[in-house]
Each structure stands twice: as structure tokens, then as C-alpha cells.
Amino acid sequence: MSDSTGLPTAPGPLRLTGYAALQVLLFLPGVLLLVLTLVGGLLTVATIGIPLLLAAMTGVRWIADRHRTLAAATLGHPVPSDRLPTEGMKLFRRLETWARDPMTWRELGWLLVSPILFLFSLLTCLLLVLLVTGAFWWYGTPHIMKLRASLDRAFLSTGHTERLEHRVEVLTESRAASVDHSATELRRIERDLHDGAQARLVALGMTLGMAEELFTTDPDTALRMIAEARDTTGAVLGDIRDVVRGIHPPVLADRGLTGAVEALALDMAVPVQVTTTLAARPPAPVESAAYFAIAECLANIGKHADADHGWVTLTWREGTLVAEIGDDGRGGADPDSGTGIRGVMRRLAAFDGTMRVSSPLRGPTIITLEIPCALSSPRTTPSSETA
Amino acid sequence: MRLVVAEDNALLRDGLIRLLEAHDFTVVAAVDNAVALGTALAEQDADGAVLDVRMPPTFTDEGLKAAIDARAQRPGFPVMVLSQYVEQLYARELLASGEGAVGYLLKDRVARVSEFVEGVRRVLAGGTVIDPEVIATIMAGRNQEPVDRLTPRERDVLALMAEGRSNTAIAAALFVTEKAVAKHTNSIFTKLDLPVAPDDNRRVRAVLAWLRI
Numbered sequence: 001m002s003d004s005t006g007l008p009t010a011p012g013p014l015r016l017t018g019y020a021a022l023q024v025l026l027f028l029p030g031v032l033l034l035v036l037t038l039v040g041g042l043l044t045v046a047t048i049g050i051p052l053l054l055a056a057m058t059g060v061r062w063i064a065d066r067h068r069t070l071a072a073a074t075l076g077h078p079v080p081s082d083r084l085p086t087e088g089m090k091l092f093r094r095l096e097t098w099a100r101d102p103m104t105w106r107e108l109g110w111l112l113v114s115p116i117l118f119l120f121s122l123l124t125c126l127l128l129v130l131l132v133t134g135a136f137w138w139y140g141t142p143h144i145m146k147l148r149a150s151l152d153r154a155f156l157s158t159g160h161t162e163r164l165e166h167r168v169e170v171l172t173e174s175r176a177a178s179v180d181h182s183a184t185e186l187r188r189i190e191r192d193l194h195d196g197a198q199a200r201l202v203a204l205g206m207t208l209g210m211a212e213e214l215f216t217t218d219p220d221t222a223l224r225m226i227a228e229a230r231d232t233t234g235a236v237l238g239d240i241r242d243v244v245r246g247i248h249p250p251v252l253a254d255r256g257l258t259g260a261v262e263a264l265a266l267d268m269a270v271p272v273q274v275t276t277t278l279a280a281r282p283p284a285p286v287e288s289a290a291y292f293a294i295a296e297c298l299a300n301i302g303k304h305a306d307a308d309h310g311w312v313t314l315t316w317r318e319g320t321l322v323a324e325i326g327d328d329g330r331g332g333a334d335p336d337s338g339t340g341i342r343g344v345m346r347r348l349a350a351f352d353g354t355m356r357v358s359s360p361l362r363g364p365t366i367i368t369l370e371i372p373c374a375l376s377s378p379r380t381t382p383s384s385e386t387a
Numbered sequence: 388m389r390l391v392v393a394e395d396n397a398l399l400r401d402g403l404i405r406l407l408e409a410h411d412f413t414v415v416a417a418v419d420n421a422v423a424l425g426t427a428l429a430e431q432d433a434d435g436a437v438l439d440v441r442m443p444p445t446f447t448d449e450g451l452k453a454a455i456d457a458r459a460q461r462p463g464f465p466v467m468v469l470s471q472y473v474e475q476l477y478a479r480e481l482l483a484s485g486e487g488a489v490g491y492l493l494k495d496r497v498a499r500v501s502e503f504v505e506g507v508r509r510v511l512a513g514g515t516v517i518d519p520e521v522i523a524t525i526m527a528g529r530n531q532e533p534v535d536r537l538t539p540r541e542r543d544v545l546a547l548m549a550e551g552r553s554n555t556a557i558a559a560a561l562f563v564t565e566k567a568v569a570k571h572t573n574s575i576f577t578k579l580d581l582p583v584a585p586d587d588n589r590r591v592r593a594v595l596a597w598l599r600i
Binding site: 230233234237238241244245250251253254255259262263266267 | 441446447471472474479493494495498
């Protein structure tokens with residue numbers, strides 16, 4: 001959550017009266033929309049109710065958002081809407097989500113009591129209009145409006161307990177996802193070793209065994225087999241290298257996130273500029289998650305973006321590691337398509353990390369990864385890793 | 388030829404010593420960590436070093452750092468760096484530490500004994516030997532570069548040149564005559580704007596140009 005930067009603090013009585021006037025104007029549409037929503041809701045059994053409900057609810061949300069903005073401006077701190085996300089959902093899913101969302105019911109409840117709230121705003125406006133009460137208007141408006149804004153806030157924003165509950169839910173989900181993820185990873189590693197390196201080593205043993213038998217009788221064939229065996233060792237090492245890269249890329253262990261991202265950039269077909277202001281290293285798990293996320297994004301640039309240039313910036317501010325990966329390609333990247341991006345999001349979720357994708361058609365595509373973490377002092381002590 | 392060998396794995400170290408001594412190199416010091424490597428390089432009168440990237444005490448990239456340090460103190464000091472994996476970043480850092488006399492190979496390449504020994508010899512003679520895996524990644528990622536002016540055949544020749552091969556070896560690998568290779572190399576030097584200089588040096592600079600250093 002960001003703090004209240006950008007919000008005007010303590011607006012004067014005149015501005016507050018302006019807010020009040022807006023609230024007065026919005027009152028009747030609000031009541032109308034409430035009625036329409038109720039009618040629409042009752043009529044959902046008949047098909048006609050559904051479009052009505054959709055339209056009315058959209059209106060309700062719009063009006064509630066306006067009031068949130070006004071309340072936030074009055075109080076000087078944000079009044080978040082905390083709705084369940086419905087972007088890109090099909091019509092019925094969206095309706096269902098709205099129905100499940102406690103915020104929907106809060107908004108309707110708020111509309112139900114809006115006549116009382118309306119009186120506060122009306123009073124503020126009247127105090128100004130009837131000039132005799134000027135003094136009272138000057139001193140009273142901030143208090144009246146603050147009261148109204150607080151009430152709005154109480155109705156239109158989640159409380160502390162609800163927020164905690166939601167947090168627990170998110171944590172449970174992300175924990176389950178990361179447990180799943182690591183189990184899948186272990187299975188993949190086991191399979192890679194079993195089908196790759198292990199199988200090749202068995203074949204290697206067999207080739208050497210046969211070469212040993214043929215050594216005296218058919219030295220030429222034995223020699224050929226030994227050469228074959230040597231090639232197999234190369235392939236085994238290649239397999240093991242791939243497995244190791246998938247677990248923990250060696251360059252990440254050597255050089256940390258900055259060096260590893262530079263190494264990734266060097267391997268790209270398009271020139272990628274890396275700018276970093278990280279003074280120290282993030283914790284190893286965060287480093288690893290960020291590395292794989294950036295690697296995935298860069299791989300996507302290589303595969304889909306059709307770009308001439310790319311860039312990566314790494315910064316750490318206010319307790320958050322921020323990585324921005326951009327390209328000047330054709331844009332139109334869709335975070336919902338492709339398992340790679342979803343995998344990245346799951347990985348980041350385990351650290352409360354988030355991923356934002358901005359990719360208008362014809363570009364540029366900018367992906368922002370944010371992971372809250374602390375930075376360690378630069379590491380000089382030996383690690384426990386082995387060569 | 389007197390060499391310092393640095394490798395923390397005893398089996399590999401012994402193998403390397405045996406292999407090198409069987410090919411008429413003298414191993415003047417064999418060490419297993421970066422600190423001892425520094426001392427050995429300072430004390431021994433060696434002609435070059437063969438070393439591992441990862442070594443105690445931190446098991447990260449001190450072999451590489453030691454190599455670069457050694458070359459900072461003795462410019463052009465030949466080093467052959469071996470690693471379990473190769474990284475374009477490290478290849479660039481090594482090459483940037485002076486013109487030539489460096490090698491950077493996957494450890495697996497040691498198995499091809501004659502090629503490996505030939506590589507060490509080339510490094511000691513001031514040549515450059517870069518692992519084909521590094522070269523393959525660079526090849527895959529190339530577009531809009533001065534190297535673009537090269538024909539596919541010239542690119543093949545340049546790739547083999549980066550592996551540190553002589554014209555004879557390149558001719559053998561590409562099944563052409565040595566004369567044809569010489570023609571290609573000259574054309575590469577012209578296209579990459581490399582002025583006339585001793586041939587070995589120009590070969591190194593062609594590779595450097597190619598690695599964007």
C-alpha cells in the first residue's frame with residue numbers, strides 16, 4: 001500500500017462545499033440506481049433482469065468510486081475499493097463475482113443509508129447559501145464533511161479484520177502454490193536426472209565393458225568404442241549442466257542478481273541494456289525468483305516481441321526490489337496466455353511479489369516486477385556451496 | 388613449458404598434472420585454492436597457468452578473478468581457464484584483460500586430450516581459445532553487427548579461429564585447402580577493418596571484434 005502522497009491535505013471550506021454539492025447532485029442517481037439494482041436482482045430469474053442488473057451495478061460502482069475519491073480527498077488518506085478483480089471475465093462469471101464480493105453488499109448498504117449521509121452534504125451547501133450562517137459554515141463545514149467522509153469510508157472500504165482475513169486467504173493460497181511448485185520442480189529434476197544423466201552413465205558403463213572385452217581380440221573396435229564413450233561423457237556433463245542451470249544458475253551464485261542479469265542480456269539476440277542501482281544482494285530465494293522471472297520475460301522478448309532493443313532496470317526502493325523489463329517491440333503481450341508468465345507470477349506470489357504488464361499494441365511492452373525484501377550487506381563471507 | 392595448475396578437486400588436479408606432464412609440460416606448482424594460486428603466481432617463474440573458475444574459499448569466480456589479476460600484474464601472462472560451465476560474460480572479461488594469450492574452455496574439453504593440449508600450446512604462444520559453446524551462443528544472437536558483412540563461410544572460419552585453431556586445423560575441419568582458409572581470413576580482416584599486423588595478433592582482434600569488446 002502506498003501512502004497518501006498526491007492527495008491534497010485539508011481542503012478549505014469552499015472546496016469541501018464543492019464536494020458536498022457534488023454529493024448532493026449524486027444523491028438522486030444513487031437512489032435510482034439502488035432501486036434499479038434491487039428490481040434487476042429480483043428479475044434475474046427472468047432474462048430481462050440480467051442486463052438491467054449489469055447496467056445498474058456498473059452505475060452503483062461508479063457512484064461509489066466517486067464518493068471514495070471525495071472521501072479520500074476530505075480525509076487526506078486513501079479509501080481503497082478492495083473489490084474482487086473481474087477484468088476480462090465473461091458476463092455471468094462477472095455477475096457471480098459481484099454477488100460474492102462483500103464490497104458489492106457494502107456499496108448497496110451504503111446506498112440504503114445514503115439519505116442520512118445526503119443530509120450532511122445538503123446542510124453544508126445550505127449553510128453557504130444562507131449567508132447569515134456564514135460563520136457557522138466556515139467553522140462547521142470541515143467537521144460535517146469529515147464526519148460524512150468517515151461514514152463513507154466505513155461503508156465503502158474494508159475494515160481491519162476483513163483485511164486480515166483476506167491476507168490469510170492470500171497467504172494460504174500462495175503457500176499451497178509454492179508447495180505445489182517445489183514438488184513439481186523436484187519431480188522434474190528427478191526425471192531429468194533419471195532419463196538423462198543416469199541412463200547415459202549406464203550406457204557408458206556398457207560401452208566401456210564391451211571395449212574391455214574386445215581390447216585384445218579387436219583393438220580397432222575397442223578404440224572406436226572408447227572414443228564413443230568419451231563423447232557420451234560429454235553428453236552426460238551437458239545433461240547435468242542443464243539440470244543445474246534449472247535449479248540454480250551458476251552465474252547467479254557467482255555474481256548475484258546483477259551479474260546474472262547482465263549475463264542473460266549478453267545471450268540475447270537483441271541488444272539489451274542493463275541498468276542497476278542495487279547496492280547489495282537481496283536474500284537468495286528472492287534473488288533466484290527474480291532471476292527466473294527476468295529470464296522468462298527476456299525469453300519472451302526474444303520469442304515474440306520482434307524488438308530492436310530491450311532494457312532491464314534493477315532498483316531497490318522503500319523495501320521493494322523493482323525490476324523493469326522493457327522492449328520496443330510490437331506489444332500486445334497478454335499475461336493470461338502462456339504458461340511461462342503464469343509460472344513467474346506463482347513464483348513471485350510466494351514472496352508477495354507482483355507483476356504488472358503494460359503492453360499496448362505496437363509497443364512498447366514494459367513488465368514491472370516488485371518483490372518486497374530487505375537487502376543484505378555485500379557478501380564477503382564464504383558460502384556453503386560446493387564447486 | 389612451465390605451468391601453474393589450480394584446481395580444487397584432487398582427482399581432476401592429478402589428472403590435469405598427469406595429462407600435461409605426459410605432453411612435455413612442467414607443472415611447477417599445483418594448488419587447490421585462490422590464495423595459494425596468488426602466491427604461486429607471484430613466486431614461481433611460470434610461463435602460464437591452467438586454472439578452474441570456482442575455487443575455495445568462496446566457491447564463486449575467484450579463479451577467474453585471479454587470472455585477471457595475474458594478467459594485470461604481468462600483461463599478456465598466458466592463462467587457460469577451465470570451468471564446469473561457460474559464460475559469455477566471463478569470456479568477455481578474460482578477453483578484455485589484454486590482447487590474447489587466454490583460453491576459456493569447458494572442463495569436458497579436457498577429454499579430447501590432443502585438442503586440449505593444442506589449446507594450451509596456442510594460449511602459451513599468445514593465441515586465443517574460446518569454447519565452442521560460447522561461440523555458438525554468440526552466433527545464435529548475431530544480427531546487425533559488423534560481422535554481418537561476413538559471408539556464412541567466413542563466419543565459420545571466424546568461429547573456428549575463436550576456438551584457437553590454426554589455418555591448417557581450420558582447413559581440415561571445413562574440408563577446404565589451406566589456401567582457401569588464408570583467403571577467407573584475409574577477407575575477414577579487411578571486412579572488420581583490421582590493419583596489417585602480425586597475423587596472430589590480428590586473429591585475436593578479429594575474435595575480440597566479434598565478441599563486441
